[in-house]
Amino acid sequence: MSSFFTIQHLSKSFGGVKAVQNLSFTVNKGEIFSIIGPNGAGKSTVFNCINGLYKPTGGSISFQGEALIGKRPDQISRLGIARTFQNLELFAHMSTMDNILLGRHLHMKSSLFAIAARCHPRMGPSKEEIAHRGRVEEIIDFLDLQAARNTFVSALPYGQQKIVELGRALATEPQLLLLDEPAAGLNQEEREELVFWIKDIRDQFGITVILIEHNMQLVTQISDRLLALNFGQKLVEGSVEEVINHPEVIRAYLG
Amino acid sequence: MLSQLLIGGIVVGSVYALMGLAMSITYKASEIANFAQGEMAMISTYVTFVLLGAAGWPFWLAFIGALVFAFLLGVILEFVFIRRAKEPNALNFIIITIGFQLLLYGLAGWKWGSDQRRLDLPFSEQEILFDMGGVIVTELNLATLVLALLIMGALYLFLTYTKLGLAMKASQQNHMAARMNGIPANRILAISFGLSSVVGAIAGLLVAPITTLDPSMMWDPLLKGFAAAVLGGMKSLPGVVIGGFLLGIIENLFGFYVSLEFKSVVAFLIIVLILFFKPSGLFGKHYVRKV
Numbered sequence: 001m002s003s004f005f006t007i008q009h010l011s012k013s014f015g016g017v018k019a020v021q022n023l024s025f026t027v028n029k030g031e032i033f034s035i036i037g038p039n040g041a042g043k044s045t046v047f048n049c050i051n052g053l054y055k056p057t058g059g060s061i062s063f064q065g066e067a068l069i070g071k072r073p074d075q076i077s078r079l080g081i082a083r084t085f086q087n088l089e090l091f092a093h094m095s096t097m098d099n100i101l102l103g104r105h106l107h108m109k110s111s112l113f114a115i116a117a118r119c120h121p122r123m124g125p126s127k128e129e130i131a132h133r134g135r136v137e138e139i140i141d142f143l144d145l146q147a148a149r150n151t152f153v154s155a156l157p158y159g160q161q162k163i164v165e166l167g168r169a170l171a172t173e174p175q176l177l178l179l180d181e182p183a184a185g186l187n188q189e190e191r192e193e194l195v196f197w198i199k200d201i202r203d204q205f206g207i208t209v210i211l212i213e214h215n216m217q218l219v220t221q222i223s224d225r226l227l228a229l230n231f232g233q234k235l236v237e238g239s240v241e242e243v244i245n246h247p248e249v250i251r252a253y254l255g
Numbered sequence: 256m257l258s259q260l261l262i263g264g265i266v267v268g269s270v271y272a273l274m275g276l277a278m279s280i281t282y283k284a285s286e287i288a289n290f291a292q293g294e295m296a297m298i299s300t301y302v303t304f305v306l307l308g309a310a311g312w313p314f315w316l317a318f319i320g321a322l323v324f325a326f327l328l329g330v331i332l333e334f335v336f337i338r339r340a341k342e343p344n345a346l347n348f349i350i351i352t353i354g355f356q357l358l359l360y361g362l363a364g365w366k367w368g369s370d371q372r373r374l375d376l377p378f379s380e381q382e383i384l385f386d387m388g389g390v391i392v393t394e395l396n397l398a399t400l401v402l403a404l405l406i407m408g409a410l411y412l413f414l415t416y417t418k419l420g421l422a423m424k425a426s427q428q429n430h431m432a433a434r435m436n437g438i439p440a441n442r443i444l445a446i447s448f449g450l451s452s453v454v455g456a457i458a459g460l461l462v463a464p465i466t467t468l469d470p471s472m473m474w475d476p477l478l479k480g481f482a483a484a485v486l487g488g489m490k491s492l493p494g495v496v497i498g499g500f501l502l503g504i505i506e507n508l509f510g511f512y513v514s515l516e517f518k519s520v521v522a523f524l525i526i527v528l529i530l531f532f533k534p535s536g537l538f539g540k541h542y543v544r545k546v
Contacts, residue, residue, distance in 0.1 A: 077437040091424075
């Protein structure tokens with residue numbers, strides 16, 4: 001039986017530094033799965049291997065029966081994997097609307113030479129454009145971004161920029177969403193909203209979520225299962241209680 | 256006399272503007288100033304010459320053939336040379352493009368020699384279209400201006416309203432995020448180099464009948480185009496076009512009223528002044544990248 005998402009014996013080294021060593025885990029469809037671990041444990045490296053920014057040194061990654069290693073990032077995003085970044089990767093000189101609209105890019109007509117969803121206002125919008133803009137409006141409503149719609153994202157506060165990035169990832173209509181420290185830099189109120197959104201993303205849209213997060217309160221609140229990493233190796237994988245009470249995890253965090 | 260100088264300035268300015276646009280397209284896409292741009296245009300112009308002469312193609316077919324060649328040449332530069340660079344910085348890219356420039360220059364010298372040749376376009380330099388009280392517009396003048404304006408218009412529509420244009424804009428602003436959103440950003444960069452080479456080749460085709468066809472024919476237009484781009488703002492395409500026209504006019508007026516010997520130096524004087532007073536160019540917005 002091939003599962004939804006599986007990583008087997010994944011390794012990645014940079015010169016002599018082994019960032020990830022022989023890491024295996026599975027994520028089930030519809031799960032919120034969190035990866036925890038101290039700084040430098042290799043969490044973001046795992047994400048970079050999943051969406052093709054890094055070429056792993058060894059191992060395999062499969063998503064719905066399809067091998068990901070060797071595919072380009074744009075091909076992987078077309079398979080239905082989206083992500084956000086720890087340090088925001090937005091199109092800084094475009095509006096919120098345009099940033100999220102770019103997430104629709106891979107659903108626009110297949111030919112690169114097709115006239116895009118930006119017809120001249122005088123010609124009237126095309127059917128395709130109306131459909132895409134409709135999806136974008138739904139996401140803007142869902143994430144409460146109405147006030148920021150036409151603002152350049154570089155002018156938005158940090159917390160809002162993170163939400164725009166989340167919106168762009170949602171616009172690609174992924175089946176698997178990778179969130180890299182989504183709560184970092186958010187205030188208490190924004191963090192609480194984020195918890196609801198992540199739950200809604202799973203419950204309403206049926207999107208599976210893999211989360212990297214340092215805020216243990218948030219992690220224990222929303223995760224179905226956890227994976228703890230240290231020095232690029234798996235400490236333990238299992239239910240929230242199992243992992244946070246595991247002696248190795250307590251040692252890695254405290255000692 | 257003044258209106259005659261203005262017309263001459265606008266015509267030559269349209270060629271500078273095209274060269275500036277060619278530089279600006281790749282610069283916007285990758286922050287690479289492509290010093291091989293001129294030689295790429297020169298080679299493409301030679302290809303037109305061969306297609307017209309030895310192969311005996313009709314003009315418009317040869318014209319399109321040369322543009323296809325120019326596109327491929329740009330893609331080759333990106334795919335074979337630029338993409339292979341590991342963790343490159345601005346200096347590496349300058350060296351790579353200068354290397355490519357010398358390679359093409361050598362090739363042209365070896366294949367066609369350094370003789371000055373004539374490239375015959377179907378527009379004549381002698382044919383006078385208008386003569387309004389001594390102000391003369393030749394067929395070649397008009398064709399140059401019209402063709403340049405057409406290309407600029409087409410480029411604007413392409414970049415603003417097509418999916419590929421949007422993908423280029425996205426890749427320019429954030430290469431990694433573009434890839435993450437299903438845009439094959441490396442392929443987009445190769446297409447940007449191809450497109451820039453096409454625009455440069457058209458500039459080459461318009462320069463050749465005014466001057467001559469020889470391996471170093473594009474040195475001056477390249478530097479002027481670069482100056483025009485700096486004047487208008489490297490990252491603002493409308494700015495580059497205005498910069499090109501302004502430079503053409505200023506140069507022509509300077510050459511007549513001040514000094515013909517120093518006409519070519521004006522461009523560099525402008526670069527120095529612009530870098531001094533408004534480094535991002537007249538129409539460029541200066542973005543500070545947040546860390």
